[in-house]
Amino acid sequence: MTLAFIRHGQTNWNFEYRLQGSTDIPLNDTGRQQARDAVATLDGVNWDAIVSSPLSRARETASIIADGLGIELGPTYDELVERHYGDAEGATAEIIAERWPDHNYPGLEPRESVVARGAAALERVHADYGDRNTLIVCHGTLIRYTLSALAGREFDQIRNGSVATFDRIGDGWRVLSVNDEPVTELPVAEVPVG
Template sequence: MKLGFIRHGQTDWNAQDFLQGSTDIPLNDVGRRQALDAVTVLGRGGWDVIVSSPLSRARETAQIMAADLGIELGRSYDELIERDYGQAEGMTLEESEKHWPNRTGGGIEPLESVVARGRNAIGLIAAEFPGKNVAIVCHGTIIRYTLSSFAGYKLDQIRNGSVALMDDSDGSWKVRSVNDEPLVLPS
């Protein structure tokens, strides 16, 4: 089984560096183009279904990609929703850091919770689509920290419209690429 994680396309809040978290902000035109660009990186062959977070920016990205790839648009999973930034949503990172250093407090969801949801989503998707290759459209923080938990170290920022791949070809989940590039282990 292969999983392809795609970060949703850009929103106006992404362009302005606002924390949007679980706030439902739609794609902008750049984001829609990024969804089509991600199809090229993902590749046209070998994908059985595409699923997503229920937030509109992820769902629309998945709809655009499913139509272009000619594959089934599967359901959305609440477990794939972005980290809840609580009172920091709508602020820049710099502003939020003044109020809640290291993104703790202010109702900000702990990273452990984000990773637990991400890992749970992978289990649910694997159970629903055994042996299938599934593209998953969701959000930067949940992709970054969930895949970091499998890679064993903290991965870099996840770009809008980028693709990360993992598989269980040897019996356990392994991260193979991040941000459209093969994964290079730190020295």
Template sequence: MKLGFVRHGQTQWNLEGRLQGSSDIPLNDTGRAQAREAVSVLEPGQWDAIVSSPLSRARETAQIIADGLGLELGPSYDLLIERDYAQGEGMVETEALALWPDKHGGGIEPLDSVVERGLRAIEQIAADYPGMNVAVICHGTIIRYTLSHFAGYKLDTIRNGSVAIIGNESGSWQLELVNDQVPNRVAG
């Protein structure tokens, strides 16, 4: 089984460096192009299903990818929603960091909670699609920190439209691809 995580395409708030978290911001034209580009990285014929976060930027990205792979768009999972930035939603990241260093405070969802949701989402998707390869379209923070858990080190930024893959061929999840490339480090 493989899970191919794709960060949704760019939105206007991504372009402006704003924290969008659980705000439902739509894709822009660049984001739609990024979704189309992700199809070639995912390699048509390698995926059995596509699921996503319920936020519109993830659902639209997922639909574009599903169309490109010739698959029907599957369900959304609330567990895949991006980190809730609470009072920081819509702020430029530097403004939020000035108020809440390391984004702790202001009601911002703790990273431990984000990772716990990500791990539960993986368990649920694996249970819903046993032995299948599933493309999972969601958000940068949940992908980055959940997959860091499996890598054993903190991953760098997850780019909009990029693909990260974990495989479970040996009975435990292993990071195989991040930002469309084989990771430079070996999990420790």
């Protein structure tokens, strides 16, 4: 079973460097093109289905990719929603630097909670789709934190429209690529994912 995380395409808030978090901001035209471009990146693997976060930017990205690959558009999973950034959602980089230079935003969801949701989503997708190769469209911070926990090392920012692949090995996961680039010399994650 191979899974892939795909970060949703760009939104106007991404373009404006506003912290989006769990606020439901739609794709812009660049984001829709990034979703179409992801189809070419995904070519070469027999993908069976695509699922997503319920936020509209992720769902529309998933729908565009499903159409492009001719695969099933599966359900949404609440566990795949982006990290909640509390009072900082909607703030620009300048506002954040002024009000919260330590990035300790009031109402910020803890990293451990984000990783636990990401791991729970993987287990639900695995339970729902078994050995079928499945795409998962969601959000940058959730992808980055979940993959970092699986790989036992930190990854940088996840680009809009990029693909990160990983597969199931026994009870663990092995990260194969991040931001459309192969990752080498990573062991199978010993991190519990259930």
